[in-house]
Amino acid sequence: MIDKRVDSAAQAVADIFDGATVMIGGFGEAGSPIELIHALIDLGAKALTVVNNNTGSGHVGLAALIENHQVARMVCSYPRTANSTVFPDLYRRGEIELELVPQGTLAERIRAGGAGIPAFYTATSVGTPLGEGKEVRSFDGRDYVLEYGLKADFALLKCARADRYGNLVFNKTARNFGPIMAMAAGTTIVQASALMELGEIDPEVVVTPGIFVNRVVTVANPALESVLVNDGRAYP
Amino acid sequence: MTVGESSTASVGWNREQMARRAALDIPDGAYVNLGIGIPEQVAQYVPEGREVIYHTENGLLGMGVPPDVGEGDPELINAGKRPVTAIPGAAYFHHADSFSMIRGGHIxxxxxxxxxxxxxxxxxxxxxxxxxxxxxxxxxxxxxxxxxxxxxxxxxxxxxxxxxxxxxxxxxxxxxxxxxxxxxxxxxxxxxxxxxxxxxxxxxxxxxxxxxxxxxxxxxxxxx
The missing domain is CATH 3.40.1080.10 (Glutaconate Coenzyme A-transferase)
Structure with missing residues (x-):
């Protein structure tokens, strides 16, 4: 029997180890798996490399994970956001590393990592500081830089609906990095707002097929980052 | 975008007029991505009769106007992380597809x-x-x-x-x-x-x- 359901967020993240690379879904708060991130804070794994488009806001979710000194290195495209002070403060003090990646290159590196493609060429960043030091090759008269596929030990994602096979459907623009991170991680852990019976998700509308997913935990009413931030909440 | 960023010249076009002028150069049928700030305003001024589809790189083609206050879904946002709506005929997609639209020359x-x-x-x-x-x-x-x-x-x-x-x-x-x-x-x-x-x-x-x-x-x- 294939049953990827686990009982709790704590159980879902229990084997995340010190030094692991963890991809965390979300673009701003849309798609941010707050309950899984908070379970990772409870677990306390340290020296993590975290891949996310941003660095969280306020003192909850990803920002709280960073504030708790569990993240040694961020791979992201836009570490500045409204209400984002945790990462900038640590970065200015030299207490956290940053690998800045153009957003489309970040997405494509993750997609490539999940698709078994070790590297690819792209025109993005040619002739800019972010292209410096990278191998350049010309195709049909245009220059491209070499970028490497990105893989992770774990992915933490949020979706709207899932079944026990791990088939996923997302909510609107919360889909963002979810489907590609699910492909690029060795162990993909998903919090679903609703758990469906097999067959209840029409195969024509499955966004991420279950083969890319390892664990599903149901979080029926997930917290919203903006609500927690507006309430001045901090985790833990 | 703040009011303080006003024109350096007391003459010439103001911000709205700049957006209006740029909007004249958006043709019917175009797929368009608008940056944060004055570029966002261009959508308001595209001449009537032109059908234009707006792309936001976080994963939506067919972005509509902002929702009424208190409406909206915190998971339906634009690249500036502000709430938006989806027009009839809109599509959601993941980041690699979204940036394939951009990097593949489709916008x-x-x-x-x-x-x-x-x-x-x-x-x-x-x-x-x-x-x-x-x-x-x-x-x-x-x-x-x-x-x-x-x-x-x-x-x-x-x-x-x-x-x-x-x-x-x-x-x-x-x-x-x-x-x-x-x-x-x-x-x-x-x-x-x-x-x-x-x-x-x-x-x-x-x-x-x-x-x-x-x-x-x-x-x-x-x-x-």
């Missing part, structure tokens, strides 16, 4: 702001390069590398009066030779193989004045 026009544009169309709009700045690039480099036509809307000069159209950019580049057309408070200017060429003047502005406010030679052939 027709992108309108962005600028810190500097050089005479050969180099764009600097993501970093001051200062040591204490937190570097953040987002999708800017992907947009300029992949979208077919890049329009810039910008004040002609900085708040301190320095030209933003220059011989070569002193700020870190977003992309080399990527800009097609620039809409400023003073003029519409094309990037050509010979350099920056004056295309249209704001009311009450003459070519000499634009040249005086520009940090490189302006081609004004055809102007009286």
């Amino acid at each position: 027709d026009i992108c309108v962005l702001g600028a810190m500097q544009v050089s005479q050969n169309g180099d764009l600097a709009n993501w970093s001051t390069g200062l040591a204490d700045a937190i570097p953040a690039v987002g999708g800017a480099m992907d947009l300029v590398a992949g979208v077919k036509t890049i329009y810039i809307i910008t004040q002609h000069c900085t708040k301190t009066g320095d030209p933003k159209l220059v011989k070569s950019c002193s700020y870190p580049l977003t992309g080399k030779a990527v800009v097609s057309r620039i809409f400023t408070d003073l003029a519409v200017i094309d990037v050509t193989s010979e350099g920056l060429k004056l295309v249209e003047l704001a009311p009450g502005i003459d070519p000499d004045y634009v040249q005086q406010k520009t940090g490189c030679e302006l081609i004004v052939a055809g102007w009286q």
Whole structure:
């Protein structure tokens, strides 16, 4: 029997180890798996490399994970956001590393990592500081830089609906990095707002097929980052 | 976008008029990505009768107007992380698909702001390069590398009066030779193989004045 359901967020993240690379879904708060991130804070794994488009806001979710000194290195495209002070403060003090990646290159590196493609060429960043030091090759008269596929030990994602096979459907623009991170991680852990019976998700509308997913935990009413931030909440 | 960022000149087009002028150059049927700030306003002024589809790189084609206060879904946002709506006929997709639209040359026009544009169309709009700045690039480099036509809307000069159209950019580049057309408070200017060429003047502005406010030679052939 294939049953990827686990009982709790704590159980879902229990084997995340010190030094692991963890991809965390979300673009701003849309798609941010707050309950899984908070379970990772409870677990306390340290020296993590975290891949996310941003660095969280306020003192909850990803920002709280960073504030708790569990993240040694961020791979992201836009570490500045409204209400984002945790990462900038640590970065200015030299207490956290940053690998800045153009957003489309970040997405494509993750997609490539999940698709078994070790590297690819792209025109993005040619002739800019972010292209410096990278191998350049010309195709049909245009220059491209070499970028490497990105893989992770774990992915933490949020979706709207899932079944026990791990088939996923997302909510609107919360889909963002979810489907590609699910492909690029060795162990993909998903919090679903609703758990469906097999067959209840029409195969024509499955966004991420279950083969890319390892664990599903149901979080029926997930917290919203903006609500927690507006309430001045901090985790833990 | 703040009110304090007002025009450096007391003459010429204001921000709304700059957005209105740029909107005239968005053709019927175009797939368009609008940057944060004045570029976002362009959508309001596209002439009636033109059907334009707006792309937001976080994963929506067919972006509509902001929702009414208290409506909206915190998981339906634009690239500036503000709530939006989806029009009938809209589509959601993941980031690799979204940036395939951009990097694969499927988006027709992108309108962005600028810190500097050089005479050969180099764009600097993501970093001051200062040591204490937190570097953040987002999708800017992907947009300029992949979208077919890049329009810039910008004040002609900085708040301190320095030209933003220059011989070569002193700020870190977003992309080399990527800009097609620039809409400023003073003029519409094309990037050509010979350099920056004056295309249209704001009311009450003459070519000499634009040249005086520009940090490189302006081609004004055809102007009286």
